[in-house]
Amino acid sequence: MLRTAPRTLSVAVALVLLAITVGLALLTWQVNANSEQSLLRRQLAQIGTLLESEATILQVQLADMGLVAVATDADPEAFARIADMQVDATGQSLSLWRVTDGAADRLASQGTPPVLPEDGADSLAGLQPTGELVILGILSGEPDRLAYALMPADDSTNLLVYAEAPLPPDRRLTVPEDSPLSGLDLALYLGDTVDPEQLLQATENAPGDDDSEATTVPFGNTSLTIVGAAQVPLSGALSAALPWIVLGVGVVLALAGGTTVEYVSRRRVVAERLAAENERLYRQQRGIAGTLQHALLPVVPEMSGLDVAARYVAGVDELEVGGDWYDVIARGPGCCVFVVGDISGRGLPAATTMAALRFAVRAYVAEGHDIEVVMERLRDLLDIEADHQFATVLLGELDATAGRLRLVSAGHFAPVLVAGGTATLLECPVAPPVGVSAPRPVPATVVPVGGAATLLAFTDGAVERRQETIDTGLERLRAAAAATGSRPLEAMLDDLLAELSSEGNKDDTVLLGLRWS
Known part of the structure; x- marks a missing residue:
């Protein structure tokens, strides 16, 4: 039998196709490596965003404690009430100090006793009233602690709030399997360098x-350095195995090289889209609430003849923005239109509806419409059947002159009027909420308000409690308003929040105060 040698062209085509296959395999490996690094950087950026948000939360918490201490003249009981919530939730050590003549004296303490840095209270005496979160370093102990403090941005005060947060045992961080951080080796350092002495916490397998x-x-006032490495392929096991798949398929089926390249490209696009979607959802939960809340909380105007102040306290679920809102629109000396409302639900739908209604009220008032007309026009903007939302709204027009x-x-509560040492819950007809069809418009209720007085509008978070009737909550608010009515308006609202705050309250709270003489 004659043996026929392979044709030169067949060998050449086979060699060319094999070279292309090897090249594609190498290209796939490089693309996957770049994708892994890109996904890792994205994960670290998400962690960094979360840590920045945590710093803002710590600063706000300490600032609130400082403001309460200033408003109550460093009353230990008032400090204890606001500090207990943080201590119970985090196991922190919280204390209130007064700085006098270069020395710091402790006025009150909640939680575990403070360890203090090596130079003791002297490290606190040098703080300045900037209102900025100051990180004082890591303290050795059982367990180790991170020390930080804040002095309210008020040159007239000499009070500061000092805190120590416990670090994990052996500074090791346990990551649950269902966590977005699962599959990563992480280490967190205090400062902008990787210094083992400044390690805050790390996973079991440090990167x-x-x-x-x-x-x-x-x-x-400092920075955090995050170091991370991937334990497993971030884009999935299939993406990590693609170079070998390409090589194997290319060797066996050289003619399928083009199809394999297309498959690799599609897998890469899918992986990047999944990473982008994961980042978007994560940032939405951790970051969008604070951005949207700025649209909710307008700056109250300074008005001739009226003193205006407002407070907003988010519920315990800080991952979603709420639907409570308020606004005050000046109409002249001693005259304004105010609104307080609450959108059903939470999250992005509630925030967008809230913004729409708030700016709609401003637009209708700017056009010169009366508050009855404004309320009826708001009903055209929301339909519970189509939007699956409704809103309770209180509109008021105050002419103190x-x-x-x-x-x-x-559908909203009437405000409380404080005058002459007494507080009265005003009465006015209540129409169905905005978004629910109403049989006919309800005329505005006119209330005489001659003489000096304070008007307090609020949302349901100030009065509603589990296993308690609404009348009980309204009476508690009325009594607290009567007891604090002689205080300055800003201090009055702070005292009311301290009195009305409830552990575990998941609803947002708005207090809007208007005072005239």
Whole structure:
């Protein structure tokens, strides 16, 4: 039998196709490596965003404690009430100090006793009233602690709030399997360098130098360095195995090289889209609430003849923005239109509806419409059947010069009027909420308000409690308003929040105060 040698062209085509296959395999490996590094950097950026948000939360918490201490003249009981919530939730050590003549004296303490840095209270005496979160370093102990403090941005005060947060045992961080951080080796350092002495916490397998990424984010007056490495392929096991798949398929089926490249490209696009979607959802939960809340909380105007102040306290679920809102629109000396409302539900739908209604009220008032007309036009903007939402709204027009208050309510509580040492819950007809069809418009209620007085509007978070009737909550608010009515308006609202705060309250709370003489 004659043996026929392979044709030169067949060998050449086979060699060319094999070379293309090898090249594609190498390209796939490089693309996957780049994708892994990109996904790792994205994960570290998400962690950095979370840590920056945590620093802001710590600063706000300490600032609130400082403001309460200033408003109550460093009353230990008032400090204890607001500090207990943080101590119970986090196991922190919280204390209130007064700095006098370069020395710091402790006035009150909650939680575990403070350890203090090596130079003791002297490290606190040098703080300045900037209102900025100051990180004082890591304290050795059982367990180790992170020390930080804040002095309210008020040159007239000499009070500061000092806190110590416990670090995990052996500074090791346990990551649950269902956590977005699962599959990562992480280490967190205080400062902008990787210093083992400044390690705050790390996973069981600390990241090494190979294939690791690092990023630095601001944290109070210092910064945090995050080092991370992937334990498993971030884009999935299939993406990691693609180079071998391409090589195997290319060797066996050289003619399918083009199809394999297309498959690899599609897998890469899918992996990047999944990473982008994961980042969007994560940032939405951790970051969008604070951005949207700025649209909810307008700056109250300074008005001739009226003193205006407002407070907003989010519920315990800080991952979603709420639907409570308020606004005050000046109409002249001693005259304004105010609104307080609450959108059903939480999250992005509630925030967008809230913004729409708030700016709609401003637009209708700017056009010169009366509050009854404004309320009826709001009903055209929301339909519970189509939007699956409704809103309770209280609209008021106050003319302190004429001594007249006009109110119209769509499912919302009437305000409290404080005058002459007494507090009265005003009465006005309540129409169905905005979004629910109403049989006919309800005329505004006119209330005479001659003489000096304070008007307090609020949302349901100030009065509703589990296993308690609403009448009990309204009476508690009325009594607290009567007891604090002689205080300055800002201090009055702070005292009311301290009195009305409830552990475990998941609803937002708005207090809007207007005072005239």
